[in-house]
Amino acid sequence: MNKREFKDRLKGFTLLDGAMGTMIQQRVLPYAEIPELYNLRAPEVMQEIHKEYVDAGSDIIYANTFGANPLKIKDLNESLEEIIQAGIQNAKEAVKGTDTLVALDVGPTGQLLEPMGTLSFEAAYDAFASVVKAGVKAGADLIVIETMTDLYETKAALLAAKENSDLPVLVSMTFEANGRTFTGCSLEAMALTLESLQADAIGLNCSLGPSQMVELIDKLSHLTSLPVLAKPNAGLPDPRTGKYAMSLQKFEEAAKKFIESGVNLLGGCCGTNPEHIQILEKLTENKKPVSRDVTKRYGVCSASKAFYSDQVGVVGERINPTGKKRFAKALLDQDLDVIARFALEQKEAGADLLDVNVGYPGVDEEVMLPAAIKKIQSVCDLPLILDSSNPKALENGLRVVNGKAAINSVNGKEESLNTILPIAAKYNTCLVALCLDDEGIPEDAQKRIEIAKKIIDRADQMGIDKKDLWIDALTLTLSAQQDQALETLQTVEWADLQGIPTILGVSNISFGLPLRILITQTFLIGALSKGLRLAIINPNTKELMDAVAAFKVINNQDKGARAYIDRFALQEQKSKEESRRKAQLHKEPSESASGFLEVAGDHSNESENLNSPQSESNDLIHAIKNGMESEAAHAARNLLNNAVCSELDITEKYLIPALDQVGQDYENGILYLPQLLSAAGAAQKVFEVLKESMAEKGTGSIQKGKIVLATVKGDIHDIGKNIVKTLLENYGYQVIDLGRDTDPQLVLETVEKHQIRLVGLSALMTTTIPSMEETIALLHTLKNPPVIMVGGAVLTQEAAKDIKADYYAKDARASVAIARKVFGQ
Secondary structure, three states, X not given: OOHHHHHHHOOOOEEOOOOOHHHHHHOOOXXXXXXXXXXXXXXXXXXXXXXXXXXXXXXXXXOOOOOOOOOOOOOOOOOHHHHHHHHHHHHHHHOOOOOOEEEEEEOOOOOOEOOXXXXXXXXXXXXXXXXXXXXXXXXXXXXXXXXXXXXXXXXXXXXXXXXXXXXXXXXXXXXXXXXXXXXXXXXXXXHHHHHHOOOOEEEEEOOOOXXXXXXXXXXXXXXXXXXXXXXXXXXXEOOOOOOEOOOHHHHHHHHHHHHHOOOOEEOOOOOOOHHHHHHHHHHHOOOOOOOOOOOOOOEEEOOOOEEEOOOOEEEEEEEOOOOOHHHHHHHHOOOHHXXXXXXXXXXXXXXXXEEEOOOOOOOOHHHHHHHHHHHHHHHOOOOEEEEOOOHHHHHHHHHHOOOEOEEEEEOOOHHHHHHHHHHHHHHOOEEXXXXXXXXXXXXXXXXXXXXXXXXXXXXXXXXXXXXXXXXEOOOOOOOOOOOHHHHHHHHHHHHHHOOOOEEEEHHHHHOOOOOXXXXXXXXXXXXXXOOXXXXXXXXXXXXXXXXXXXXXXXXXXXXXXXXXXXXXXXXXXXXXXXXXXXXXXXXXOEEOOOOOXXXXXXXXXXXXXXXXXXXXXXXXXXXXXXXXXXXXXXXXXXXXXXXXXXXXXXXXXXXHHHHHHHHHHHHOOOOOHHHHHHHHHHHHHHHHHHHHHHHHHOOOOOOOOEEEEEEEOXXXXXXXXXXXXXXXXXXXXXXXXXXXXXXXXXXXXXXXXXXXXEEEEEOOOHHHHHHHHHHHHHXXXXXXXXXXXXXXXXXXXXXXXXXXXXXXXXXXXXXXXXHHHHOOO
């Protein structure tokens, strides 16, 4: 089916199917390593399930291919192509004689992508590409990417689908009650990213029951102009029985609210069956989707932060080698930690976006730009602007951006238009448009406007919306061309009146003049009053950031002046040590977008000793909390070398408190899983330093106790267990990881052999709760049984108590608290 035909179908309601796993569980089938093997071993049963959904009214059924990917089936005898071919053919057999379409169902890889895990973006893309190719070959009508929690993995899957097929692609992610996914992705970031990558419909599935999902679907419906899908669970399962308690009546009530929100595609996920689809069929019969009131907003995002370009914001300019010898040397040495530090410092100073420029003689920009982006994303969650004139470097970088980025820049030259616009169109990025051409920068506003119009027209021909363009009117220095300041401001004002965002390298204005900051600040305020949206500045320049903060109050962006008040309250609270650390930022001149140098900031503290013991301890805590692995290790070594602290002191006074603070912020929704794991990674580097030091001294090691972790028999999901392992190890516990699908007897033998005091068991599927209960019962036969904590998406406090577990760990952070209690720490 082509996309036009699919779009026509969505003019009415489109009904999806319900759960496959729930239906399989109702059948008595022999054990299979993964449900997708039933495509080959029980094809008649699979066809029967599909047929029930077709008869219930499904317009699209999902083939039983959700878990079929190279990473999950690598230990099986059956090939990926065999499993997918059989899955598609079973579904095709069930829809014969109907208009029902068959979707290739693509689920997560089951592994965490970098920086949270070890799977690279490129490897994830390759895995998804192989699935897509097999699905296309088997004859799928469309592709569904579902149950995603990581926007980065979702992007890899969507790119693979788009670049290896011409089929329509639906994408749905799984959100928690806090309005974010497991990895911290927001609805705003999801909508911006998936729409930019040209998904054909987006929505939510699984995780929440329909009642809890209604509010999220309603919000998403106002964030995107794409068709929206809802495929909720039938409430939450009873961990003991695996049954979903939500009545059909309650499901129907929630479905009505989805329809009121303007949903186009409706179906069911875990716990639903053909009866649920029949309800949806009756609700939508002879009806059309509700027209949605969508005011589309344009902008960029990371996985967790969105910036809309109708707002005023600050672009951090310091990730740029121009005029920075230390930064240039770091690029030549491939020292990515310096880049990460510049990113983090600008975020802490209040930047909303980061401009990333790694172009320098001797640097392979096509390799360095994506590497720098990955490094920045490991410590910083701000949206990015990729600053390069190298088309290949830009494309390499855009592929690995977690979210939607901007390109800096295109201009009125034919070469620039012909090379940059196609890249911006492919990835639907925002795009900085410089008002210059082959004749240089025009001296009057009208000619700059003519160049801007040319770029707008050419972009429109490529399908790029003018509101995804950021017009740069270009700032020239007053000391050389005093009359040009007003021309720049007139161009900014024109663009604002056209509803087109503007961006400007503000600092150039004062080059060569005394008391530069006064000129720069005044020009910035003037530009903001003319409609400037994005100011490219050094965010460590207090006077400029104060001006931006004040303007956000005046233009009603900062509601209740909360950010303004917080900013100046925070300035009062800053310690002298923090000020000395930040003073280091101002040792080098910084540049604006047009290449002129700016010297800003107070240099009075540069001579102070930044390597004092107190500074090192602060640096250690700061590095751990922000996931700066190399800096954390360096600070720990300095504390040891200066005989300031012992290994135990570092652990108890700095490492554990830093992790505790990160954990608290995680619980409070201030930080998300990527930051939690990033901090754990930095802590691990510190532990390695401490272990090396203690080994050299022959003083033993820091061990707080041994813990056994295992995913129970029959369950192959281990992401949650692996996260728990990472965090426990970084709190000093020795973890014996028995992996997944673990036989109860192996757990027992390991506990006896190592005299284990604490065991952690994980399960994701309701069908494996009995296996967890069996393991617990076996451990209780020991003379001195260990304390047992359990966790997993299907468990609750009550369920843990029912199966005789000692503790229920709702997340990795809770497992640390349990370990501390068990080991008396």
